[in-house]
Amino acid sequence: MASEVEETLKRIEGQRGVVGTVVCNADGIPIRSSLDGVATAQYARLLRKLTVMAKSAVRDIDPQNDLTFLRLRSQKCEIMVGLENEFLVIVIQNLHQ
Amino acid sequence: MFTDEVLDSVGIESQWRKSQQLTRESRGCQTRALHSTDAEVQTVSTAVSSTQTEPQDHVTEQLLQHEEPEPPGLRDFLRQVEDRVIKELVKNARSHAFDGYQVNWEDQSQLVSCRHRLQHPSAQERSLHVTSVSWSCTGSVIACAYGRIDEGDWGTEKSHVCTWNLDRRGLNPKQPDLVIDVPTTVTALSFHPNQPSLIAGGLYTGEVVVWDTSHTQDPVMAQTGMSADSHREPVYQVDWVPLQKRGEFGVLSASSGGRVLLWTLDPDQGGFVLSAGYALVRQQVPHSSRSNYKARGSSHVGVTALALSPWDSDIFLVGSEGGLLLKCSFSSQTLAAAPSEGQSVTLRAPAVFSFRPRNSPIHSIHCSPFHRNLFLSVGTDGLAHLHSLLQTNPLLSVRVSDSYVFDVRWSPTRPLVFAAATGQGVVQIFDLGRRSLRPAATIDQGGANQAATCLAFNSQNPHLLAVGKTDGTVNIWHLSADLTEQSPRETVQLELMAREVAE
Numbered sequence: 001m002a003s004e005v006e007e008t009l010k011r012i013e014g015q016r017g018v019v020g021t022v023v024c025n026a027d028g029i030p031i032r033s034s035l036d037g038v039a040t041a042q043y044a045r046l047l048r049k050l051t052v053m054a055k056s057a058v059r060d061i062d063p064q065n066d067l068t069f070l071r072l073r074s075q076k077c078e079i080m081v082g083l084e085n086e087f088l089v090i091v092i093q094n095l096h097q
Numbered sequence: 098m099f100t101d102e103v104l105d106s107v108g109i110e111s112q113w114r115k116s117q118q119l120t121r122e123s124r125g126c127q128t129r130a131l132h133s134t135d136a137e138v139q140t141v142s143t144a145v146s147s148t149q150t151e152p153q154d155h156v157t158e159q160l161l162q163h164e165e166p167e168p169p170g171l172r173d174f175l176r177q178v179e180d181r182v183i184k185e186l187v188k189n190a191r192s193h194a195f196d197g198y199q200v201n202w203e204d205q206s207q208l209v210s211c212r213h214r215l216q217h218p219s220a221q222e223r224s225l226h227v228t229s230v231s232w233s234c235t236g237s238v239i240a241c242a243y244g245r246i247d248e249g250d251w252g253t254e255k256s257h258v259c260t261w262n263l264d265r266r267g268l269n270p271k272q273p274d275l276v277i278d279v280p281t282t283v284t285a286l287s288f289h290p291n292q293p294s295l296i297a298g299g300l301y302t303g304e305v306v307v308w309d310t311s312h313t314q315d316p317v318m319a320q321t322g323m324s325a326d327s328h329r330e331p332v333y334q335v336d337w338v339p340l341q342k343r344g345e346f347g348v349l350s351a352s353s354g355g356r357v358l359l360w361t362l363d364p365d366q367g368g369f370v371l372s373a374g375y376a377l378v379r380q381q382v383p384h385s386s387r388s389n390y391k392a393r394g395s396s397h398v399g400v401t402a403l404a405l406s407p408w409d410s411d412i413f414l415v416g417s418e419g420g421l422l423l424k425c426s427f428s429s430q431t432l433a434a435a436p437s438e439g440q441s442v443t444l445r446a447p448a449v450f451s452f453r454p455r456n457s458p459i460h461s462i463h464c465s466p467f468h469r470n471l472f473l474s475v476g477t478d479g480l481a482h483l484h485s486l487l488q489t490n491p492l493l494s495v496r497v498s499d500s501y502v503f504d505v506r507w508s509p510t511r512p513l514v515f516a517a518a519t520g521q522g523v524v525q526i527f528d529l530g531r532r533s534l535r536p537a538a539t540i541d542q543g544g545a546n547q548a549a550t551c552l553a554f555n556s557q558n559p560h561l562l563a564v565g566k567t568d569g570t571v572n573i574w575h576l577s578a579d580l581t582e583q584s585p586r587e588t589v590q591l592e593l594m595a596r597e598v599a600e
Contacts, residue, residue: 089175
């Protein structure tokens with residue numbers, strides 16, 4: 001039961017370049033994480049805010065539409081946020097090998 | 098005549114007093130009676146308990162997992178989102194969409210411009226050359242040493258060491274903030290890497306001096322003096338070396354007498370104590386098998402250039418008047434074959450490895466701050482050689498100019514960029530990442546007969562480059578953004594370059 005969740009997260013983390021994963025719930029509270037406490041809290045809090053704004057932007061343009069995925073590319077890494085049912089999964093991938 | 102008379106007394110009644118009395122009344126009040134009762138309470142049974150915190154686990158993921166078994170919906174969520182996430186991750190790892198895409202949000206300056214031209218009028222009157230420049234560890238003070246480099250015999254000219262604080266508002270380029278008078282030509286200068294007020298200098302007479310700029314009365318903090326320990330020939334390079342004890346630094350000085358000496362400061366006596374000495378003797382220089390260098394002349398190797406490796410504290414590099422380029426080790430134990438002149442420390446032969454010698458004196462060596470094996474050397478033949486510490490032959494040879502090249506420095510921010518000061522007065526900046534070996538930028542102040550003798554990058558503010566010239570001016574140049582901003586592939590390119598095996 002719990003192992004299915006762990007297995008799924010392991011599959012995601014096993015992809016090339018993935019640095020860490022954070023799963024958080026509707027209120028931005030991290031549930032599962034592979035990073036340390038400080039980084040987890042930071043990512044969850046900041047990306048939750050960003051996701052809410054992105055979601056409202058998409059829905060304002062077209063109310064039938066909804067946000068499914070958000071990607072942030074920075075100099076050092078790429079942050080991907082997958083959304084569904086008010087949960088968020090944040091994956092950080094490192095680009096330069 | 099006079100008789101006693103008794104008169105009646107007269108009384109006058111007060112009128113207002115009586116009226117006050119008339120208006121006075123008395124009133125009284127009283128609270129109602131208070132009801133009070135007594136009661137007692139007594140505990141019948143007692144119990145004792147205490148609490149204590151337990152040492153916390155720092156693995157928060159475990160805490161999170163033990164809090165609740167699983168929030169509802171998590172499994173379904175992950176199941177739904179997993180495929181999408183993995184697809185994106187794989188696509189991103191394979192994507193070339195952003196290759197070579199760089200964005201810079203800061204303002205870019207495209208020009209190299211001269212910020213300041215610093216001069217000392219009395220040095221200019223006597224046509225002194227700038228022999229050495231150094232930035233302080235804070236990056237705001239530039240110190241320069243004056244002297245003459247073209248005199249062959251003992252320079253008895255008095256000279257100066259001047260400092261300017263560039264961050265001060267009232268900066269007067271014609272007037273230094275601090276002028277230290279020195280009895281002879283100063284040939285080398287170096288600021289302390291941690292303490293912004295200490296400067297080490299090497300003199301033409303072979304002395305090594307440390308000045309403390311915070312003492313304006315007598316800035317000389319320590320001096321080697323003319324003892325049996327000190328150099329007899331001009332000191333061409335001084336450097337601060339981190340000692341075994343953390344935070345302490347010693348001064349390494351190299352002179353053309355073939356000696357490299359390591360001094361430690363003795364705070365009690367205010368002088369230097371020789372802690373280690375190295376003598377370079379021709380016979381003890383390791384000869385690489387392919388060199389056809391013939392030993393000639395005097396037996397000592399006159400050192401004209403010295404470089405410390407920022408990666409390996411045991412290694413230092415030495416360049417000589419005869420063109421020898423040697424890798425030396427601080428911990429070498431072989432005794433030097435030089436005649437002992439009554440030094441307090443036995444001299445050792447430090448040379449471990451010899452690179453391919455050049456045909457001309459080597460003026461400057463600098464180790465790359467980005468790669469542990471690379472260093473540059475320049476000499477009077479006008480070429481800059483890029484060497485790897487592991488090979489005798491240079492990896493790359495760049496023609497800098499047709500005349501002498503006096504100084505070369507790697508850029509502190511871009512792994513592939515270095516600047517060289519030439520005898521024609523021009524500073525050439527090369528970018529090894531470019532295909533062609535022509536300079537990426539040329540800084541020409543004008544005044545073709547004035548050689549640029551020394552240059553220094555400011556490590557705190559990497560846009561600034563100080564260049565000292567023989568006309569006695571120090572120019573501070575502000576470099577353009579493309580010379581100072583690192584692009585992502587540079588360290589990789591440097592690594593590839595270092596791994597090439599020279600033919």
